[in-house]
Amino acid sequence: MKHISACTLDCPDCCSTIVSVHDDGSLSIKGNPEHPITQGFTCKKAKHALTRIADPKRITTPLMRKGDNFTPVSWEKALDAIANKISSLQNTPERMLHIRGYGFRGVIADTSRYLFGKLGASATRGALCDNAIIEASILDFGELDQNDPAELLNADYIVNWGRDVFRSSVHTAKLFNEARAAGCKIISISPASPEEGQRIHLSDKHIQLRPGTDRFLAAAVLARLSETGFSDAITRHISNSTPFLSYLNTLKCNELLKLCGVSLKEFELLFSVYSDESQAVSTIIGWGLQRYVFGGENVRFINALSMLSGNVGKKGAGSYAGFSTGRNFNSTWRSRETPPRKLLLPKLADEILKAGDIEFLWCDGTNAINQTPNAVKMAEAFTSIDMVVVVDAFMNDTAKRADIILPCALIYEKEDILGSYFHNYIQHSAKVVEPTGEAKADYDIIRELAERLNIPFPDRNAILQQALNTPAITNLTEKPLEMIRKKGFLPTDRKQIAFSDFIFGHPDGKYQLPEPYLHPEPQRDASFPLTLLSLINKDYEHSQIPEEQQQEQLKAYLHPTTLEQNGIEPESSALLVSPIGKLPIQACADSTVHPEAVIIRRGGWMMYNRSPNAIIEEHITDVGDNAAYYSQRVRIESV
Ligand SMILES: Nc1nc2c(c(=O)[nH]1)N[C@H]1C(S)=C(S)[C@@H](COP(=O)(O)OP(=O)(O)OC[C@H]3O[C@@H](n4cnc5c(=O)[nH]c(N)nc54)[C@H](O)[C@@H]3O)O[C@H]1N2
Ligand SMILES: Nc1nc2c(c(=O)[nH]1)N[C@H]1C(S)=C(S)[C@@H](COP(=O)(O)OP(=O)(O)OC[C@H]3O[C@@H](n4cnc5c(=O)[nH]c(N)nc54)[C@H](O)[C@@H]3O)O[C@H]1N2
Ligand SMILES: [Mo]
Numbered sequence: 001m002k003h004i005s006a007c008t009l010d011c012p013d014c015c016s017t018i019v020s021v022h023d024d025g026s027l028s029i030k031g032n033p034e035h036p037i038t039q040g041f042t043c044k045k046a047k048h049a050l051t052r053i054a055d056p057k058r059i060t061t062p063l064m065r066k067g068d069n070f071t072p073v074s075w076e077k078a079l080d081a082i083a084n085k086i087s088s089l090q091n092t093p094e095r096m097l098h099i100r101g102y103g104f105r106g107v108i109a110d111t112s113r114y115l116f117g118k119l120g121a122s123a124t125r126g127a128l129c130d131n132a133i134i135e136a137s138i139l140d141f142g143e144l145d146q147n148d149p150a151e152l153l154n155a156d157y158i159v160n161w162g163r164d165v166f167r168s169s170v171h172t173a174k175l176f177n178e179a180r181a182a183g184c185k186i187i188s189i190s191p192a193s194p195e196e197g198q199r200i201h202l203s204d205k206h207i208q209l210r211p212g213t214d215r216f217l218a219a220a221v222l223a224r225l226s227e228t229g230f231s232d233a234i235t236r237h238i239s240n241s242t243p244f245l246s247y248l249n250t251l252k253c254n255e256l257l258k259l260c261g262v263s264l265k266e267f268e269l270l271f272s273v274y275s276d277e278s279q280a281v282s283t284i285i286g287w288g289l290q291r292y293v294f295g296g297e298n299v300r301f302i303n304a305l306s307m308l309s310g311n312v313g314k315k316g317a318g319s320y321a322g323f324s325t326g327r328n329f330n331s332t333w334r335s336r337e338t339p340p341r342k343l344l345l346p347k348l349a350d351e352i353l354k355a356g357d358i359e360f361l362w363c364d365g366t367n368a369i370n371q372t373p374n375a376v377k378m379a380e381a382f383t384s385i386d387m388v389v390v391v392d393a394f395m396n397d398t399a400k401r402a403d404i405i406l407p408c409a410l411i412y413e414k415e416d417i418l419g420s421y422f423h424n425y426i427q428h429s430a431k432v433v434e435p436t437g438e439a440k441a442d443y444d445i446i447r448e449l450a451e452r453l454n455i456p457f458p459d460r461n462a463i464l465q466q467a468l469n470t471p472a473i474t475n476l477t478e479k480p481l482e483m484i485r486k487k488g489f490l491p492t493d494r495k496q497i498a499f500s501d502f503i504f505g506h507p508d509g510k511y512q513l514p515e516p517y518l519h520p521e522p523q524r525d526a527s528f529p530l531t532l533l534s535l536i537n538k539d540y541e542h543s544q545i546p547e548e549q550q551q552e553q554l555k556a557y558l559h560p561t562t563l564e565q566n567g568i569e570p571e572s573s574a575l576l577v578s579p580i581g582k583l584p585i586q587a588c589a590d591s592t593v594h595p596e597a598v599i600i601r602r603g604g605w606m607m608y609n610r611s612p613n614a615i616i617e618e619h620i621t622d623v624g625d626n627a628a629y630y631s632q633r634v635r636i637e638s639v
Contacts, residue, residue, distance in 0.1 A: 004032060004488030006429040007046045008109070008411050009541045010102040010129075012322070012422030013171040015042050016489045019412055019432045027053065027412060027432065035489055037149065037423045043170045044539045048546075049411050053436065057547060058393050060437025063405040070405065075438065075448070078404050083452035085360050085387045086119065093120035094340040095359045097352070097385075101366020102129060103392075103544070104442075106416030106429065107329055107467045108460060111446045112364050112391075117337045118455055122358070125342035126625030128371060130322065130421075132290035135624035136299035137321040140307070140512055142505025144327075145498040147282070147318035149423050152179050154316030156279040159270070160188040160203070161214055161302055163286030167538040169422065172284075176202045187273065189214065190288070191533065191594040192557075205269060211531040211597050211630060212292040212521060213260035217270070218301035219518055220256035222308060223248045224271050230308050237502045238307070239510035247516030259521070261594075274309040280316030281309065288535065291630040293522060296623025300514035307511055313499040322421040328492040329419060329426070329467040333458055346627035347618040349377035353384060364391040364408070364442060367543040367605075369398040373627050374580060375606050375613035391442060396543060397606045408442050409435035417464060417484060424494045426473075428484040519622070528578065528633035530562070534602040534612035542603045550608040556585040558636065559595040563587055566636050575637045576600075578615040587636065598634060 007015045007029075016032035027050050033040035052058065062078035063070035089095050098116035116123070137144055152158060152175045165173040176186055180202065188203040191211045209217055226248040235241045257267055273281055283306045289298045303319050311317035343351035348368070352358050361382070369378040375397070382388055382401040390402035399405050412432040419426050435441065440448075443460060450457040461481070468480035472492040476483050484490050503509045537545070556576060558568075568574050570589040575582045576598060585600065593599055604610020612629070619628035 003430050003432045004428070005412055005432055006418060006427035006488065007042065007049070008104045008106055008416060008418060008429050009045060009049060010105055011045070011541070012169045012420060013037065013043070014105070014325075014418060014420035014423070014425075014427055015046060015171075016425075016427050017042060017046065021432060025433070032488060035425065037171050037425060039171070039174065041170070045541045048540055049544065051546060052393065052544065053410050053412065055394075055546060057395070058436060059395060059399070059405055059407045060439050061407060062438070065403045075440070078406060079449055079452060082387070082389055082404060083449060086453060089360060094122050095357050096121035097343065097358050097361045098123055099345075099348075099361070099363045099366055099368050101364070101368060101371070102542070103365035103367070104411065105325060106418045107326075108416045108443045108463055109365070110334060111443050111463070112362065114334050115446050115450055115455065115457070116362060117334070117339070119453070120337065120340055121362075122341040122343060123339040124345040124348065126345045126620070128345060128627050130287050130290065131624035131626040132295040132621035133285060133287060133299050133321050136290070136296040137303060137319070138505070139514070139623065140300055140303045141499065142512070144321070144323045146320045146323060147498050148494070148496045149175055151316055151318065151496060152176070152282055153182060154280060155179055155184045155282040156316065157273045157281045158184055158186045158284060159273060159281060160186060160284040161286060162190040162289040163284050164288070164536065165202070167536050172422065173202065187270065189217070190286070191597050192590075192599055193592040205266075207262060207266045207270065208594055210259075210261040211533060211594060212289070212294065212298070214289045214298040215294065215301040215518055216256040216260040217262055217267070218305045219248070219251055220253045220260075220267055221271050221274050222301070222305055223251040223253055223256065225275060225309060231310070234308060234310055237504070237511055239506065239508055239512055241513060243516045244304070244513040274305060274311070277310055280314055281306070281311045282317055282320065283311065284320045288533070288630065290621065290626065291628055293619050293622060293628045293631045294519050295621040295626065295628060297514065297519055301518075304513050312511070313497060313502050315497060318498055325419040325421045327419065328424060328470065328472045328494075329417075330470040331467065333463050333466045344620075344625060346373055346620055346625065348372055349374055349381040350618065352381040359386045361385050361388045362391075363389065363398060367392070367396045367398045369401060370396060370543050370606050370611050370613060373613055373616045373618045373629065375611050376581060379606075391445060393439065397611070400607070406445055407437065407439040408445070409439045413439070414441035414443070415460075417467060424492045425489050426484065426492060427489045430485070430488070522631065525633060528635050529596070530634050530636065531597050531630065532576065532578070532612065532616065532632040532634045533597050533599045533630050534616070535599055537601040537603050540603055543605060545603055545605070547605075547608070550604055550610055553584060553586045554600060554604055554610045555588050556636075557588050557590040557593050557599040559593050560589040560591055562595050562636075563589055568636055568638055573639050575639055576615060576634045577637050578617065578632060578634045580617055581615040583612065583615045584609055584639070598636065
C-alpha cells in the first residue's frame with residue numbers, strides 16, 4: 001500500500017514522500033516524483049527517520065520517575081499528575097516553562113505553544129538555529145524573502161557562502177548541479193571544503209577563509225567596488241547609504257584580506273564576479289557563518305554586497321537567506337498572548353538557575369539538554385526543577401532527566417501540514433500507520449491535558465482548514481484541505497523574484513545597510529587556539545541518531561599540520577579541551593580543514609561522550625540572540 005506523505009524533519013527541502021507499507025508492517029520511502037523540488041528522491045536522514053519508528057529502544061508507554069529509574073504508568077495517571085501540578089501553579093503561571101524544539105515541523109505540531117500560551121507559562125527567546133540570519137536579513141530588507149529556488153537556474157554565478165548543500169539540502173545540491181549544466185559557475189566559501197569525500201564536486205572554485213570572518217571578505221569586495229562608485233539606480237533605494245559608503249572608502253583591502261586569510265588572487269576572482277553588472281549572481285548564505293558572536297554582521301555585509309552590486313530584485317540573483325516555514329499559512333488560530341517571561345534559550349541553564357522559581361517544565365520536540373550550549377549545566381538546571389515533562393520517544397540525555405516521559409507518535413504516525421524555509425510549496429504529512437504501542441500524537445496529548453484543565457481546544461480539522469485559509473493559496477478547484485490530502489502538496493502564490501519592485505519592508509520602503517563598522521574578531525586566548533566547528537551530520541537529523549550508531553569514539557578532523565604542531569598522531573585518541581570541559585575524540589587528519597579549526601559532527605549524545613555541547617560555552621550572536629556555537633575556542637591534548 002502506497003501513500004503520499006511528507007517528511008517533517010527540520011530541513012529546507014521539506015520533501016513530499018511516497019511511503020510504502022509492506023506486509024510485515026515495515027515502511028519504506030521514496031521522494032515524490034511529482035513534487036517540483038523533491039523530484040523523486042530523498043536524503044539519507046529522511047530514510048533513517050523510518051528506522052526510529054520500529055526501533056526496539058523506542059519508548060511506547062508513559063513513564064514516571066521512581067528514584068533513579070522509571071516505571072511505566074497509565075496515561076490517566078501521568079496526565080492527572082501533570083494537570084494537578086499545572087493547576088497548583090494557576091496563580092503563578094510564570095513558574096511554568098515551555099520549550100518547544102525543532103524535532104518535528106508542522107502546523108498542528110505547534111499546539112503545545114497554543115496551550116502553554118493560554119496557560120500564561122514562561123517561554124524562551126532567542127534560538128539555537130537561525131535567528132541571527134533571520135534578524136540580520138530583516139534589519140537589511142525589512143522583511144524575510146528570497147527569490148524562488150528555480151531562479152538559481154537563471155544565475156550566471158552562484159556564490160555559496162558556507163551552506164553545506166551536500167549534507168544539509170540535497171535538493172539545493174541538485175539545483176546547483178542543474179545550474180552548472182546550464183553554464184553557471186559556482187564559488188563556495190568556507191573554512192573547510194564541504195565537498196571532500198563527496199561523489200560529485202559542484203564548486204568551480206573553493207575559497208577557504210578563517211572561521212567567522214566572512215564580513216571582512218565581503219567588506220573587501222565592497223571596498224574595491226566603491227572605488228568606481230555605486231550607481232544611483234541602486235543607492236536611491238537605500239535609506240542610509242552615505243555613512244556606509246564613506247566607511248567603505250576608509251577600508252584597506254589588504255588588511256581585510258589578512259583578517260579573513262584569503263589570498264589576493266582569490267579575492268580578485270570574487271571581485272570579478274560581483275563587479276560585472278551584466279552577470280546575475282545568486283548569493284547563498286549558510287547557517288554556519290551566523291553561528292558566531294558577529295554572525296549577524298557576517299550576514300549583513302554579505303547582503304550589502306548582494307544589494308550594492310546590483311544583485312537584488314534581479315532575475316537569477318538575490319540573497320538566499322530563507323524565509324519563515326509558516327509564511328504560507330494563516331496562523332491566527334494560535335494564541336497571541338505574550339508570555340509573562342521569556343528566558344534566553346542559548347543560555348537556558350543560567351536563566352533557569354538564576355530565575356530560581358521554575359517549578360514545572362514541558363519539553364517537546366527537543367533534546368534540549370544535548371543541543372543547547374553548556375549541556376552539563378543544562379542537566380543541572382533540569383534537575384533543579386520540581387516536575388520536568390518530556391514528550392519524546394527515546395531515552396536521550398533530556399528524557400533521562402525527566403520526571404514524566406510521555407511517548408509521542410513519530411513521523412508517518414500522525415497527520416500535519418507543513419511549509420519549507422527554502423521553497424514555497426506546502427506539504428501534507430499523511431498518517432500512514434497507527435502510533436506504536438501506547439504512543440500518542442502530540443496534538444492528542446495536549447488536547448487531553450487541556451480537557452483536564454478545562455481549556456477549550458480547537459479541533460484538528462478546524463486548525464488545518466484555518467491554516468490553509470490564506471491568500472497565498474489560490475486557484476484551487478476543490479477545498480484546500482481536501483486537495484492537499486489528495487495531492488500531497490500544493491503550490492502557493494508567491495513572487496518569483498523578491499524585491500523586484502525595490503520596495504523593502506522597512507516603513508520608508510528602503511533597504512538599510514549595516515552600521516558603518518566592522519567588529520574585530522574576539523581576542524584569542526593563546527591556551528585555546530582552535531575554533532570548534534560542530535557541523536551537521538549527513539546521515540541524521542541533529543540528535544535523532546540511533547544509539548547503536550553512537551558506540552564508537554567521536555571523530556574530530558584537523559589539518560595535518562595542526563596535529564603535528566600539537567604532537568598528536570593521526571587516528572590516535574585525544575582530548576578537545578575548552579574552558580568548561582574535555583571531550584574525548586579520535587583525531588583525524590584532513591587537509592581540507594582550515595589549520596585554525598577543528599570539525600566534529602554534531603548531534604551525538606552526551607551520555608556517549610559525543611555531544612559537542614558538553615564543552616561549548618554560552619556565546620550569543622550580535623543579532624537575534626542565537627547560540628554562537630562556532631565561536632567556541634578549544635585546544636587539543638594527547639590523552
Ligand atoms: N554544538 C551545536 N549544537 C547545536 C547546533 C550547532 O551548530 N552546534 N545547531 C543547532 C540547530 S541548527 C538546531 S536546529 C538544534 C536542534 O536541536 P533539537 O531541537 O533538540 O532537535 P533534535 O536534536 O532533532 O531533537 C529533537 C527531539 O524531538 C524528538 N521528536 C521527533 N519527532 C517528534 C515528535 O513528533 N514529537 C515529539 N514530541 N518529539 C519528537 C526526537 O526524538 C528528538 O529527541 O540543535 C542546535 N544545536
Ligand atoms: N543531514 C542533515 N541535514 C540537515 C540537518 C541535519 O541535522 N542533518 N539540519 C537542518 C538544520 S536545522 C539546519 S540549521 C541546516 C544547517 O545547514 P548548513 O548551514 O548547511 O550546515 P551547518 O553545519 O550549520 O554549517 C556548516 C557549513 O558552514 C560552513 N562554515 C562554518 N563556519 C563558517 C564561516 O565562518 N564562514 C563560512 N563561509 N562558512 C562557514 C562549514 O564549513 C559548513 O560547510 O541543515 C538542515 N539540514
Ligand atoms: Mo537548525
